[in-house]
Amino acid sequence: MQPIKKIPARDRILTTAHDLFYLDGIRATGIDRIIAESGVAKVTFYRHFPSKNDLIRAFLEYRHQRWIAWFKGALERHGQDIHAIVPALAEWFHSEQFRGCAFINSVGELANELPEVCEITRHHKQHMIQVISELVPQSTHRDELINALAVAIDGAIIHAQYDTTPENAVKAVDHIIAALIP
Template sequence: MPTRARERLVEAAENLFYTEGIRAVGVERLLATSGVGRASFYRHFNSKDDLVVTMLRGYDEQWRHWLEQAVAERGGAPLAVFDALAERFESPDFRGCASINTMVEVADTTSPAHQVAAEHKRSVTGYVEGLLVSAGYTDPAALAEQFVLLLDGAIVTALRERTAEPARRARAIAASLLR
């Protein structure tokens, strides 16, 4: 019977890194929380940094899937990204964006973790650009960059204010860009 050690480690990393931070959580804590032994950890990951990269890739995939579904449920218009975020901000366990949090903690741009986190932001920008293209806006690449700047600002502000209001304010600014 498989032990699912790898999955348990990734799940523990997702929860602990998101709620407490990457640097604040050591391997010992990951092992204790996941119930996985040290030898098993190193069979699956060369280091904690490798686990961070794996966790971030999973986060990217899950978060973008959630965003795509949430936007589709709201009609698929570009401004729906802000409505989806407003809902996310209201969650009691909201702790910001795992990618933004990672880039703050791992500021070295050559770090694999930082690079994966930055790739997440590029992927989100590409998704938003696709929404803008589908909606027929001119210069969708520039608009997408502006939207993601507003999204990231709303995420950080929502973390500080503990309310969904930053998403609504960012949406109003984004709407003015579309006029």
């Protein structure tokens, strides 16, 4: 791991914001805390991100790239077929860092103040659907199955946030896949 000062300031700010926004929420995380924890000067912060909204947009893009790369890798690790979704989700839900979907959480926090978050979230979810579609076999109702599965995954993500164990959400997705894709 590189010493923190060797990492460019913009990257330090973005990774710090990513961790804090995902862990504590966007509204609950102030700019002063991000500045302090990233070890940059206030002027440096504002040179890279003129407003918190600019940082939020950058955070969501960064999160999108990281999550999609992780999701593709997890699907590959677990067999690269439709059934790989279940252990991939279980892997994520059981991680210590799991705090649900950063995009769903952001819509809940910011849709009224920053409507752009909804568009960013739609883009992220469409990319997730594209990744899932590569796993779903051809059938008459393939597009409907893919969309149903995406909604089920989003529901499982939310369920895993509040249930005492993520296993219930994982099992539900497994049952849904079995019912949708014989």
